[in-house]
Amino acid sequence: MTADAPKAPADLDAAALRRLLESGAGPRLIDVRTPGEFETAHxxxxxxxxxxxxxxxxxxxxxxxxxxxxxxxxxxxxxxxARQALAGAGLPGPRVLSGGITAWRAAGAPVATGRPRWELERQVRLVAGSLVLASVVASTAYEPAKWIAGVVGAGLTFAALSGTCAMGMALARLPYNRGPRTDIATVLGALVKEHR
Known part of the structure; x- marks a missing residue:
């Protein structure tokens, strides 16, 4: 890093973000979760x-x-x-709420709630665990079924190493997780309206 390169801002913890918002000069908040997750709590x-x-x-x-x-x-x-994607578009300064909405809720900060749903990560654990359990039980009658557990384990390992989760992306597309439709025109309209 050269002396001329701007420093990326530090991430914010829940307490620091709450102070900024309560000061009245808070930053713009962009929640990058699925519409269903957002509808549940934001x-x-x-x-x-x-x-x-x-x-x-x-x-x-x-x-x-x-x-x-x-x-x-x-x-x-x-x-x-999302920060990396925006940095690629020339926006160097977005911060990330450390620990996300989980840390925000744990700090007792205000949350708007809607229709309750399981978090996507919890759904992944349920589906992956169920597949492993079912394949182990099935392998007692049909031995090659054990490989399903191996494939699930390999997928979870890849998800951890890469920071992406194919199962999570697939589950996010289910009607249960979709929530209200979010499109770019609606998002941009809300951002312009708020900026006025």
Missing amino acids: IPGSHNVPLDLLREHRDELRAHLDEQVVLICHSGRRADQ
């Missing part, structure tokens, strides 16, 4: 821009965002991916 005043939508329309979004942006997800991983 920080009041945040905007839902699902990670896939953000990646696809990052240049359009860049025109409506400045460095005073905090990215939010369940735990911080997807928000970091």
Whole structure:
């Protein structure tokens, strides 16, 4: 890093973000979880821009965002991916809420709630665990069924190493997880309206 290169802002913990929001000069909050996750619980005043939508329309979004942006997800991983996507579009300064909405709720900070749903990560654990259990039980009658458990284990290992989860992406597309439709025109309209 050269002396002329700007430093990336540090991530914010829940207490620091709460102080900023209570000061009245808080940053713009962009929640990159699925619409279903967002509908279940989100920080009041945040905007839902699902990670896939953000990646696809990052240049359009860049025109409506400045460095005073905090990215939010369940735990911080997807928000970091969103930060990288926005950095690729020329926005160097977004921060990430450390620990995501999980840390925000644990700190007792205000949350707007809607229809309750299981978090996507919990759904992945349920499906992966069920597949492993079923394949082990089935392998007592049909020995090659044990390989299903191996494939699931390999997928989970790859997900941990790569920071992506094919099972999670597939589950996010289920009607249960979709929530209200979120499109780029709606997102940009909300961002413009808030900026006025």
